Amino acid sequence: MPLFEKSAFSPSELEARLRLHLLPDLGPRRFHQLIDAFGNASSALCAPASAWRVLGLPAACAQARRSAEIRDGASAALAWLEGCDQHLLMWDAPEYPALLAELSDAPPLLFVAGNPRILEKPQLAIVGSRRASRPGLDTAAAFSRSLAQAGFVITSGLALGIDGAAHQAALDVGGETIGVLGTGLKKLYPQRHRSLAAAMAAQGSAVVSEFPLEAEPNPSNFPRRNRIISGLSLGVLVVEASLASGSLITARLAAEQGREVYAIPGSIHHPGAKGCHQLIRDGALLVEGIEQILDSLRGWQSLPVAPSKVPPPVSHPLLALLLAAPHTSEALAIASSLPLSRVLAALTELELDGAVVNEAGRWFARVS
Structure with a gap:
């Protein structure tokens, strides 16, 4: 059963919130403003356009709220919520993440696919x-x-x-x-x-x-x-x-x-x-x-902290140089004072071992 069905909101209020959410130019702050002014989304949708203008809301919002496009979008969202592992979290519901709710512009609605x-x-x-x-x-x-x-x-x-x-x-x-x-x-x-x-x-x-x-x-x-x-x-x-x-x-x-x-x-x-x-x-x-x-x-500290893995010591001189910064083959030969032929052979072995990778002509050490 989708999580939204377990909330305290009635089906009509859920649909009203989805309709508000679809309105053009109505961001989180204005959404909260409407709920604060009218008590709920259903009342906000039924309020006269003049009441919306008093709140300083864009005329496009008031005009679009009763359109077929907005109604159809809300119906489609309600149908989506019937799917498996598809949920809707409201910012004023208990299941809404507490840290996110602290934001002044907290999202009024969160669609969730998976485990909310x-x-x-x-x-x-x-x-x-x-x-x-x-x-x-x-x-x-x-x-x-x-x-x-x-x-x-x-x-x-x-x-x-x-x-x-x-x-x-x-x-x-x-x-x-x-x-x-x-x-x-x-x-x-x-x-x-x-x-x-x-x-x-x-x-x-x-x-x-x-x-x-x-x-x-x-x-x-x-x-x-x-x-x-x-x-x-x-x-x-x-x-x-x-x-x-x-x-x-x-x-x-x-x-x-x-x-x-x-x-x-x-x-x-x-x-x-x-x-x-x-x-x-x-x-x-x-x-x-x-x-x-x-x-x-x-x-x-109550988290189950796993012991960190101590990285093995770096035994290859070329790998030590690459851990400090990426190099070209030629730059590695100069920095290591090794012949270029030996550097190229060593880099081939390190690449086969998955310890280094070449990108656009430069060699990088890989972090395990």
Whole structure:
């Protein structure tokens, strides 16, 4: 049975809220304003247009509320909610995640595919570049696995790159993960992550969105999505990001919301490290392992913390150089004082062992 049927809201009030939710130019603050003014969504829909104008609401909202398009959209949403593992959470209902409810612009409605109960569990967000390097993807996966094993739900935006690596790694160790979309659940973006989203919903994790089910990937949706990622979480870990990355928006929203912000440093020559370095300058906690994250969240000591794995010592000199920064083959030969032929042979062996990877002519160490 869908979760919404267990709530205190009547079917007519649920439909009224879905209709309000579909109105153009009616964001979370105006939605809350209507409920505060009229007591419930049903009364707000029945109120005269003049009453809406007094509240300063756009004329388009009042005009559209009785349209066939809005009614049909609400009916379609109610039909969707009849499906297996498809739910709706209201911001003023007991099942709504408490941390998210603290926000002044908390989403009035959250559509959930999968298990809605994990939204109340302690979460850590892992975000970063869509065009992440191989080492960045490995680092995101390693942190996600360890944090999931430590009892945290891993929250991210289901984007390509760091987000997808974090979600998949949590699933790989039997952990739980939440994907927050910048589209409606019926218009999942990017499409390349459809199978990942389906696996998350099927394996006890969840995919959520505040947007109507048919909402397209409008660029303005994604900064709004980011406040939900940070709002659900105790802290946000940025793994790899440029200065223009949306991950920095998520991190700054987290700071404004009173959440912890963590950043992983990188090479000064790597553009994907510049965003993390800026966050560190702005006060984010520089982290090199999950112990630093766990130490900053001592209030959650009841979590079943898994012992961290001590990395094996680096025995190969070329691997030690690559852990410090990516290099070309020629640069490695100069730095190691080895003949280029020996460097190329050693790199081949390391690549076969999965210890290094070549991207665009440069060699990177892989993080296990």
